[in-house]
Amino acid sequence: MAFAVTREHNEFLYQQVINLVRQMREQGTLQPGEKLPSLRSLAAKLSVSVPTVKQGYEELERLGEIEARPKSGYYLALQLKPAAAPRRAKLASKAIAVKKQSLIEQVYDAIHTPGVVPLGIANPVAAYSSEKMLARTMRRVMSQAGQSAINYGPMDGFAPLKRQLALRYLDMGLTIDPADLVITNGAQEALAIALQCVAGPGDIIAVESPCYFGILELIESLGMMAFEIPLCPDDGVWLDDLEQVFKTQKIAAGIFSTAISNPLGCNMPEQNRRALVELMEHYQVPLIEDDVYSDLYFSEHRAIPAQAYSRKRTVITCSSFSKTCAPGYRVGWMIAPRYIEQAKRIKRALSCSSSLINQWTLSEFIASGDYDRNMKQLRRTLLLHRDRMMAIVKQSFPQNTRISCPQGGGVLWIELPPDGDATLLFHQALTHKISIAPGAIFSPSNKYARCFRISYGLAWSEQVEQSIKKLGELAQQQYT
Ligand SMILES: Cc1ncc(COP(=O)(O)O)c(C=O)c1O
Structure with a gap:
């Protein structure tokens, strides 16, 4: 295994464990369904602690990339289906006057309503x-x-x-x-x-x-x-x-x-x-x-x-x-x-x-x-949250939902399958105290009625996970 954990690296140590497992999967060293090295043996090989390897494995399990089997160990998940990226829009034929203030106002009101999970606001700083x-x-x-x-x-x-x-x-x-x-x-x-x-x-x-x-x-x-x-x-x-x-x-x-x-x-x-x-x-x-x-x-x-x-x-x-x-x-x-x-x-x-x-x-x-020390931690945390949120969306939303894979920043862009209505989802989510940013406000010509934006730039919690799952459930109901 040509891999070493480095302490000067920009990533947390356990993220490097995650990268190693992914590298083994990509190179075919580890096949779907195969058992991963035990916590103890990998820790010894990488000269890191057992809890560090465990944290990496638990994160991979949360992301659906490996499975824990009781009294047996961790196994590489059988299949990893990458979500498709949202489609590129068609070029507009003319310029248009913008008339978006009313819906934008509702989105701001939702974000600032006490007790609402603020998935609709892009405030990455809240992650760290x-x-x-x-x-x-x-x-x-x-x-x-x-x-x-x-x-x-x-x-x-x-x-x-x-x-x-x-x-x-x-x-x-x-x-x-x-x-x-x-x-x-x-x-x-x-x-x-x-x-x-x-x-x-x-x-x-x-x-x-x-x-x-x-x-x-x-x-x-x-x-x-x-x-x-x-x-x-x-x-x-x-x-x-x-x-x-x-x-x-x-x-x-x-x-x-x-x-x-x-x-x-x-x-x-x-x-x-x-x-x-x-x-x-x-x-x-x-x-x-x-x-x-x-x-x-x-x-x-x-x-x-x-x-x-x-x-x-x-x-x-x-x-x-x-x-x-x-x-x-x-x-x-x-x-x-x-x-x-x-x-x-x-x-x-x-x-x-x-x-x-x-x-x-x-x-x-x-x-x-x-400033720079804080930024380093913020970037690491955002990357971690991005992967967690993408994994939950993949598991909870209707089939053929498309998800962006952000290369930075703190938001995911999600496109529901045909006939989905993200403005309806925005209103429904609010009744469950969850705010999202509906796609309609991102285009003066209403191009993104099926899309919405949610933020992973927040303090991660069980409530956040449950909110994403609830959104998935509400989206599923649009197709039944
Ligand atoms: C792409 C983009 N540009 C500009 C701004 C405005 O930034 P500021 O809060 O510094 O005014 C935002 C804030 O959400 C943004 O997302």
Whole structure:
């Protein structure tokens, strides 16, 4: 067995045990139905403890990949049927006005109803909270800086935080001038400012399909139109479709997740990201890259932002700390080299500045190394939760349900078989105190009536498992 457990690895030790079993299955060393090595023998071979191997085996059992037989041991499951990925949508024929506010409002109400299991909200931080570390940092900032930490801050942001962000980009191989960066109230404000820098009412914005509903709501409230470009479950936005649209339509800007998308969780490969920038710069269409999930990757490395490939400075990068440590701090940022003066003017008019104490705390949090330490644990936990949730969905939902396999982030996208109704499921689930995000809010043209999004970015519990099973049961009832 050419496999060693390494303690420097990004994964928990027991996850490496899981990987080993999967590797043995893939290489045929272990055949379906065959007995796995005993806990003791594998522990001795890998120089890890018996409880570590047991934890790995128990997780595999929970995922349905192995079976425990009383007084006998663990056996490789007989068959593993991979769930199909959701299908790619067809390219739209025209831009459309967005009218989604009423259902979005109901989804928000559901999420914030006390006692509801919040599967409908994308709040990955809840899987591994940084609350205690952040609270300590904030107390330190307050005791050192006093009143100055709760004053109005500079309009474009707290300089040390801007420098920290520029340094992080430098680590990714991207040189950012802090003067091109504005701190905002979350990524949502960054996206709103970016849109207003490059487009006006009536203009058409190319969006990915399915698209995060906050972007659709923004387009609606700014009186713009949306043109949906299908996402491919593996590679992100479909570039051939995008080019076809550029040839026939006047598109004012495109907003795309250049790495990990919400709700599909696809991770655009580097060559596609580069090609996307080249294509958009060729057709002189500004790219607004939504980069909020990029730090929550499950691959070896974080994606390099599309900003790095821009030659004409027409890429605007929008991101935040909402998905990585503190959504309630409402601290985000935008990098807008060509549009920086407009961006600052709009920021000043909209909200003057962002919370100084929160920016100060985050800047110290990054400088101390706590941010990166926390992120490492958060990514590991999210990956674990992803596999658990996918396994329960596979076991509980009707046959032929399609499930995304997210490459990062904290949400699953599920497509019910033909004739399924995810908006009905949303209303039914609420009567059982479970919130989900129905597919209808992810498309202005109601493309995803059979789909819905659920979040594995939460504190895992028996109640969460039961809620997913209940959703499966409700979905089954639609076909009886
Ligand atoms: C894809 C995407 N972009 C932007 C945002 C907005 O982020 P923030 O909370 O920082 O405003 C979200 C939040 O859910 C999101 O999922």
